[in-house]
Amino acid sequence: MMERKRVIVSERIAEEGLQLLRSELDVDYRDGISRSELLDIIDQYDALIVRSVTQVNEELVKKATRLKVVGRAGNGIDNIDVDACTRYGIIVANTPDSNTISAAEQTISLLLSSVRNTAWANDVLKAGTWDRKPFRGTELYGKTVGIVGLGRIGSMVATRLKAFNMNVIAYDPYIADERFERFGAEKKNTLEELAQEADIITVHTPRNEETMHLINEDILAVAKNGVGLVNCARGGIIKESAIIEGLESGKISSVGLDVFEKEPATGNPLFNYSRVVCTPHLGADTYEAQKRVGENIAEQVILALKGGIVPNVVNLPSVLSEELDYLRPYITLAEKMGNIYYQVEKTPISRVEITYSGPITINETEMLTIGFLKGLLEPVLWEKVKYVNARLMADERGIKIYERKEEQSPKRYKNLLNIKIFNQDREMELSGTISRARNPLLVEINGYETEADLEGYVLMMQNEDRPGVIGTLTTALGEAGVNIAAMKVARKTKGETAIMILNVDNKIEEDTLKALTRIDGLIGEPKLLHF
Ligand SMILES: NC(=O)c1ccc[n+]([C@@H]2O[C@H](COP(=O)([O-])OP(=O)(O)OC[C@H]3O[C@@H](n4cnc5c(N)ncnc54)[C@H](O)[C@@H]3O)[C@@H](O)[C@H]2O)c1
Numbered sequence: 001m002m003e004r005k006r007v008i009v010s011e012r013i014a015e016e017g018l019q020l021l022r023s024e025l026d027v028d029y030r031d032g033i034s035r036s037e038l039l040d041i042i043d044q045y046d047a048l049i050v051r052s053v054t055q056v057n058e059e060l061v062k063k064a065t066r067l068k069v070v071g072r073a074g075n076g077i078d079n080i081d082v083d084a085c086t087r088y089g090i091i092v093a094n095t096p097d098s099n100t101i102s103a104a105e106q107t108i109s110l111l112l113s114s115v116r117n118t119a120w121a122n123d124v125l126k127a128g129t130w131d132r133k134p135f136r137g138t139e140l141y142g143k144t145v146g147i148v149g150l151g152r153i154g155s156m157v158a159t160r161l162k163a164f165n166m167n168v169i170a171y172d173p174y175i176a177d178e179r180f181e182r183f184g185a186e187k188k189n190t191l192e193e194l195a196q197e198a199d200i201i202t203v204h205t206p207r208n209e210e211t212m213h214l215i216n217e218d219i220l221a222v223a224k225n226g227v228g229l230v231n232c233a234r235g236g237i238i239k240e241s242a243i244i245e246g247l248e249s250g251k252i253s254s255v256g257l258d259v260f261e262k263e264p265a266t267g268n269p270l271f272n273y274s275r276v277v278c279t280p281h282l283g284a285d286t287y288e289a290q291k292r293v294g295e296n297i298a299e300q301v302i303l304a305l306k307g308g309i310v311p312n313v314v315n316l317p318s319v320l321s322e323e324l325d326y327l328r329p330y331i332t333l334a335e336k337m338g339n340i341y342y343q344v345e346k347t348p349i350s351r352v353e354i355t356y357s358g359p360i361t362i363n364e365t366e367m368l369t370i371g372f373l374k375g376l377l378e379p380v381l382w383e384k385v386k387y388v389n390a391r392l393m394a395d396e397r398g399i400k401i402y403e404r405k406e407e408q409s410p411k412r413y414k415n416l417l418n419i420k421i422f423n424q425d426r427e428m429e430l431s432g433t434i435s436r437a438r439n440p441l442l443v444e445i446n447g448y449e450t451e452a453d454l455e456g457y458v459l460m461m462q463n464e465d466r467p468g469v470i471g472t473l474t475t476a477l478g479e480a481g482v483n484i485a486a487m488k489v490a491r492k493t494k495g496e497t498a499i500m501i502l503n504v505d506n507k508i509e510e511d512t513l514k515a516l517t518r519i520d521g522l523i524g525e526p527k528l529l530h531f
């Protein structure tokens with residue numbers, strides 16, 4: 001029996017996800033494992049599943065010699081060094097859509113409880129005092145909310161706050177105007193503009209160099225007096241020391257925080273302020289979200305370990321699953337076309353020109369290019385090339401890639417991949433498509449039209465276009481016990497050099513191949529390719 005692949009889960013994930021993992025893999029569920037132990041044992045695992053605490057950095061990745069995939073059970077990937085993973089050929093996948101509703105609802109919950117002093121009143125009441133004076137709050141009705149980052153969660157917050165009759169304004173320099181319109185948000189071109197008009201500011205960006213301390217003393221200086229703040233995205237997007245300053249001066253009247261600059265957050269000075277309502281990073285912590293997250297990450301990790309293309313890969317172009325189903329045979333085709341070059345040539349490549357033509361060009365074709373590069377480099381780099389690092393590896397080898405798209409296919413095939421591979425003195429030109437049965441077909445090689453299946457063992461050779469050559473070859477193969485499954489012969493001009501492409505059922509031994517070179521009429525060495 002084949003040995004099962006091993007996954008370590010270093011943080012709490014839903015039982016449904018664990019069950020799915022156990023159905024296919026050996027699962028080591030080590031919620032809360034210490035850093036030092038994880039570093040000691042990580043080389044035993046093919047997959048690692050984390051949430052937001054485990055730091056997947058270069059130190060860990062270097063030791064993870066078997067690791068193929070890191071699954072982030074959640075959305076934010078600021079605890080994962082994606083570049084390091086890419087360099088080591090490790091896929092990083094997350095579950096960006098599985099917890100957005102919960103995070104949006106938590107934002108609304110923090111917003112309401114902060115402007116109505118709910119948590120503070122709850123504490124005072126339960127401590128034995130019935131008093132209403134300190135807790136007078138404000139309505140949301142008619143107020144302006146400023147949303148920073150109108151992505152998945154920001155946009156859900158916008159639609160939910162519309163139901164409170166709030167005026168929604170948003171700042172997000174990276175999205176089209178159409179998205180602001182779709183979510184009924186008035187676009188603000190600068191953060192300062194948003195801050196000047198908003199009664200409440202809520203942030204929904206990723207945390208990175210650009211967004212760390214995005215809302216700081218300078219932004220708060222132009223904000224309205226008594227502004228409310230909410231951060232259910234990542235700690236530090238609103239600078240904590242600026243919040244304290246604003247609370248002390250009265251500039252800020254309410255704060256809702258789910259996330260902190262340092263987590264786990266214990267003894268954070270913000271906890272001393274009654275007008276700050278805090279939760280310990282609970283945005284994604286609902287039964288529904290955790291079930292979705294757990295199952296989703298388990299599915300993706302299993303897929304990745306089977307060599308499949310997973311939908312939410314962070315270090316590859318993301319492709320919607322329907323689009324992926326359509327593209328998958330073309331990715332395989334591109335990979336197999338890539339496989340041809342180094343099985344035939346030994347000269348380094350300087351440049352590759354890829355033209356995609358036909359209706360396929362409506363789609364994101366980046367995965368096809370990556371598939372081609374993976375197939376191209378595999379015969380020379382073996383194990384190390386994966387979808388995730390194929391571009392990087394091509395780049396390191398100085399292979400320049402030029403891509404073009406043409407709406408119309410120039411041949412009779414609906415969709416066509418035309419690939420020109422240049423080395424220092426020659427060019428190899430290949431065209432391929434998908435057969436009716438959705439199998440990869442090579443339809444042209446160096447100007448010779450053919451229709452060859454790129455499957456199993458394929459024998460390619462050149463011959464003189466004259467009687468007797470093909471017969472001698474097939475007899476020689478038959479005598480050597482090689483069964484021919486399919487054979488295509490192509491020529492450009494009658495009587496000149498032709499090519500033969502044969503699909504054969506088994507490997508042809510070296511001495512048989514050598515013997516073929518002695519057949520009168522065959523030109524050069526026959527090449528046996530394997531796909
Ligand atoms: N509290 C939780 O438990 C919880 C749960 C899920 C997600 N999150 C966090 O919520 C945040 C948003 O997640 P999402 O899924 O909506 O992400 P998203 O990628 O869908 O949206 C982020 C948006 O921020 C915008 N943006 C980036 N840089 C910006 C900048 N400098 N100024 C303004 N806008 C900028 C992007 O254009 C994008 O539209 C992330 O930080 C994520 O980690 C937290």
Ligand SMILES: O=C(O)CC[C@@H](O)C(=O)O
Nearest residue numbers: 051052073074075076284
């Ligand atoms: O619970 C977690 O793992 C964090 C969830 C959330 O912050 C996310 O980015 O998905």
